[in-house]
Structure formats: C-alpha cells, structure tokens
Amino acid sequence: MVVRDGSGTNSSATIADSLRVARGNQPNTRTALRYSSRTNTPAMMRHRRETTAHALCDEFWHRTSLGSEQNGAIMVKFGRQKAEPQDVESHLRQFLGKPFSTLNEALPDGAVIRLHGFAEVPNDGQVTMVTDGLASLARQHGWARRDGYAQELLFVLDGQFMGPDMLDFVMSCAARYAQQGRLLSWDEPVRLDVDVPSSSGMRFLLPTPAALFEEDFQFATGPTGETNFCLLVPAYEVEADLLASRGPEHLFDVLDEQDVDVSDLRRSALRIRGHGLT
Numbered sequence: 001m002v003v004r005d006g007s008g009t010n011s012s013a014t015i016a017d018s019l020r021v022a023r024g025n026q027p028n029t030r031t032a033l034r035y036s037s038r039t040n041t042p043a044m045m046r047h048r049r050e051t052t053a054h055a056l057c058d059e060f061w062h063r064t065s066l067g068s069e070q071n072g073a074i075m076v077k078f079g080r081q082k083a084e085p086q087d088v089e090s091h092l093r094q095f096l097g098k099p100f101s102t103l104n105e106a107l108p109d110g111a112v113i114r115l116h117g118f119a120e121v122p123n124d125g126q127v128t129m130v131t132d133g134l135a136s137l138a139r140q141h142g143w144a145r146r147d148g149y150a151q152e153l154l155f156v157l158d159g160q161f162m163g164p165d166m167l168d169f170v171m172s173c174a175a176r177y178a179q180q181g182r183l184l185s186w187d188e189p190v191r192l193d194v195d196v197p198s199s200s201g202m203r204f205l206l207p208t209p210a211a212l213f214e215e216d217f218q219f220a221t222g223p224t225g226e227t228n229f230c231l232l233v234p235a236y237e238v239e240a241d242l243l244a245s246r247g248p249e250h251l252f253d254v255l256d257e258q259d260v261d262v263s264d265l266r267r268s269a270l271r272i273r274g275h276g277l278t
Contacts, residue, residue: 088132088152088227089116091220095213096121096128105171111137113174115167119159122212126263127162129155131174135227143181148225151183154210155232158263165197173205173232184230186248189240196234199265204240205232208248233262236269 092099099116106112113133121128135150137143144150155170177184184190184207196202210218210231220227235243243251254270261267 087222088135088220089114091217091227092116092118092130092132095217096130103167103171105175107175107178111178113137113178115171115174122156125159127157127159129157129167129170130229134174134177136224137178138181138183139224141181143183144225145183148222149183149228150225151228151230153177153232154229156212156263157265158261161198161265163198169197184232187243189235189243190232191240196265199234200267202234202236202265204235204237206235206240206243206248206251207231208233208252234265238272239270242270242272 096118100119101117103115103117104112105115111133113131116130116132118128118130120126131153134152135144138150139148153170153174157166186207186209188207190205190207192203192205194203196205208231210229212231213229218229220229239251239255242254254272255262258270260270
C-alpha cells in the first residue's frame with residue numbers, strides 16, 4: 001500500500017503490524033480480543049428519505065463463507081492508557097477535526113444513524129466517512145459483545161470518487177450492516193452484489209483495523225463499552241480469496257509489497273502468483 005498515513009509508514013504495513021499483534025506476537029503492547037461476530041446499526045442522510053437506503057442495499061451485502069469460522073473473529077485492542085469516556089462524535093472531532101458534512105437517516109424501525117465526512121483526512125486529497133450510531137444500536141439490540149464492544153464503519157477514499165452514488169453506497173452498507181445484526185471480523189470479507197461505485201470491478205469489502213490513523217483513534221471508550229472504528233477496504237475477488245485462504249496478515253503484507261493505495265478505487269488488482277492462488 002502507498003504510505004499516506006501521515007507518519008511516514010506504509011498504510012498496509014501498519015495494518016499488517018496491527019494484525020500480527022492480534023496473533024500474539026507482542027503480548028506486552030496489544031491484546032487480542034475475540035468476538036461473537038454479531039452487531040447492528042442504522043443508516044444516514046441530512047434529511048429523512050422516503051425510500052429505502054437505495055436499491056443496491058437490497059440483498060447486496062453477504063458475509064462470505066471463504067474458510068473462516070463465524071465465531072472465530074480476531075480483533076485488535078491496542079495497549080494504551082485507559083481513555084476517559086467519550087461519545088463517538090466528540091472522539092471523531094478530537095482526532096479528525098470538524099466534519100464538512102453530517103448526514104442523517106432513519107431506519108425502518110425509526111432508529112437514526114449519522115454519517116460524518118472529513119476532508120483531507122487522513123491525508124491530502126482523501127475523504128474519510130465514518131458512521132455514528134451503529135455501536136449504540138448494537139448495544140441496545142443485543143448485537144454488541146457482552147462487555148459492550150461494538151463497531152462503527154469507516155471508509156477512506158480518494159476525493160475524486162466522492163459523489164451522490166458513493167454517499168448512497170456507504171449509507172446502504174450501514175443500513176445492511178444494521179439488518180444483518182453481527183460484528184465484522186478481520187478474516188471474513190464482505191461480498192457485494194454490485195460493484196463499489198466508480199470502481200473497476202470491486203465487489204468485496206475487507207474489514208480491517210483503522211491503521212491509517214493513529215492508534216488512539218481506533219477505539220473510543222464510553223460508559224457502555226468500547227467502540228471500534230472498522231475500516232472497510234474496497235477489494236477485488238482475488239484479494240478476498242487471498243484473505244480467506246492465507247489470512248489477513250499475509251494479505252496486507254502482499255498489499256504492502258505491491259505498494260497498493262487502498263483509497264484508489266481504480267487501482268489494479270493484486271498480482272497473486274506465488275501466493276497460494278492460481
């Protein structure tokens with residue numbers, strides 16, 4: 001992956017490091033957490049829409065069965081000082097600044113979620129979109145982990161790909177995630193029934209640590225539990241297959257080796273010769 005994380009380190013290398021830690025290589029600095037793979041949340045837009053969260057939301061989101069166990073998800077909790085309780089929006093403003101836009105949307109059951117947009121974050125020319133409300137919905141409806149751990153979804157895209165279709169797509173992902181009612185795991189790609197808008201044939205999303213950002217950003221501590229910001233990386237089928245067959249650490253090592261910029265929706269697919277796939 002291309003560097004672009006502001007620290008001078010390569011983004012895929014950073015993610016790979018996070019995943020290595022999850023496997024216990026550095027037990028004194030970070031702790032692995034196991035999940036039940038279930039969670040939920042709503043969708044968002046500045047106004048309440050009369051229609052469902054876009055046609056591509058219908059039947060478009062599938063957890064694959066590419067060799068991962070449903071309850072065997074490994075997530076990463078970074079070793080750091082215990083943070084003071086903080087709501088999601090305050091946490092986002094602390095680390096990402098003031099959003100250029102906040103969109104609200106009501107789900108069919110009346111629950112409301114928000115989508116915050118941040119320009120030039122984490123780097124120049126990039127846009128970060130983060131949900132706000134999914135984690136609290138998960139806790140309210142029993143999709144969070146027993147200790148209150150839950151997730152918000154995060155996308156990082158090159159600004160050239162932003163537009164109404166992309167906003168609709170992200171909100172559709174949030175709405176479908178809420179419908180599914182389960183936590184995402186690092187080792188299980190999400191399959192789409194449509195291409196990611198503006199992409200060159202990407203039909204998968206890979207849940208990863210938000211390692212394009214500083215460590216303290218990746219979890220928000222609240223009175224009801226920790227919220228993880230799960231980065232969803234648009235990907236090709238060959239990359240989802242590689243994740244399923246070789247695991248997340250290997251996948252991100254390959255992304256690093258091939259200098260892939262995960263914010264670019266028109267990048268080339270990974271060259272997989274010699275990596276266990278044909």
